[in-house]
Amino acid sequence: MPKKLTEEQMAGIIDTGIREFADKGYENANTNVIAKKAGVSVGYLFKTYGDKRGFFTACLEKSLQALTDAISSCDTAGKKPGEKARALIRTTIEFSRAHDDYIRMYYEVTVLRDRDLTKEMADRIEGISAKAYAAIIEKGQQEGILRKDLPAKKAAYLFDNIMMMLQFSFAGDYYKERYRVYTGLEPDDPAGDEALIGQVMDFLRAALGAESVKKSRKKSK
């Protein structure tokens, strides 16, 4: 049965692709299988996206958009740096658990052996968060809430290290197991979330906060 694909079908290929790439990895994902699962012909897939890599890039695009949207929704004007940070941590954890396939797509980029694409993606993805984080931190420093002796860029880097690892910890098999080993908690269970968020905040507040702020540190557990 030929003729004119519906909008859903066209969007469906991308979603199917994301699921397959996330589950099996780039190499093991099979374009024939993806097309069949999406109810579309292979021919269509290749005519539309050129080749496998092109299709992958399209899938990636959607995943990254969703990720970026979630992150930037935390950066509401008027919020204090501390509130922003807390929102960022909570959103990251929740998003990673709910849309683990998007995170795993992002993780796939990290593994890619295509020098140019790798560089482009790193610049795009990290560029966005690097600027956002550095801005928050700089603002905090100006307001006197955060210590000024650690360069904002380096602080942003250390902050993002923790954010990235959080993302992976709730999406990838290896990182989930690692989370279990370290904390004794089950990553899929949201029960430990609040405690974790509190501890991460606490850790960061201590690491980045100005002396005056440290005193108000609350006991956690």
Place this chain on the structure above:
Amino acid sequence: MPKKLTEEQMAGIIDTGIREFADKGYENANTNVIAKKAGVSVGYLFKTYGDKRGFFTACLEKSLQALTDAISSCDTAGKKPGEKARALIRTTIEFSRAHDDYIRMYYEVTVLRDRDLTKEMADRIEGISAKAYAAIIEKGQQEGILRKDLPAKKAAYLFDNIMMMLQFSFAGDYYKERYRVYTGLEPDDPAGDEALIGQVMDFLRAALGAESVKKSRKKSK
């Protein structure tokens, strides 16, 4: 020309394998090519290691051993927790730069889709460092150098997050680029190392140190 492989040849296959797996990834590494590069027949490779996965595991084993050795060399008895941490950070950075293929092998595990192997590896690799880190932190807490209100396990987890990201930052293309984006520094150039080590220490000391220790914080940059 057949007959009896030398010790070097036998070790050589593993080294060649590590290089190939690290460079191209598990799927793209070609057993025929590895055998040829190592100056050995494919037949030998498969007779000795069973299949590609078995050969990969053998390569992994050597990489992990080297990594574990380097890490555990920092844990000399008698050192203060702070000294141990500093040695750990320095060693991690230097090792990652010098033996980036070992780190990339480790990273490959992280991507593996083999549930059982993933779990086993996570338990082994992370189990070792988790215990070591937690022990150092607990000791620090008992000595009153480190704050006691953050559970040692969680602290170890956050510490390891930073250590892992440091490893990747000097070994993987994506992470190298990310490091450039964030810090503006060139990851392959050791010139920025001391400053980075100082800042990481500073960050951790602030995050984990007891109040009394914080006062002695030195200005960095």
Place this chain on the structure above:
DNA sequence: GCTGATTGCGTGAGCAGCCACTCACAGGGA
């Protein structure tokens, strides 16, 4: 010591299966 037999390690051409990609075609819309 010498020689033919025996053993088994290592070889690499070849095979089988997989999968990205093509292209001749079907059929719906204008």
Place this chain on the structure above:
DNA sequence: TCCCTGTGAGTGGCTGCTCACGCAATCAGC
């Protein structure tokens, strides 16, 4: 009738793995 979109059986190239063979080392008999 003429596009033009989408189809899916087919193909070519790649790669993990096999297996029949060759060669050296060891051995048995003299």
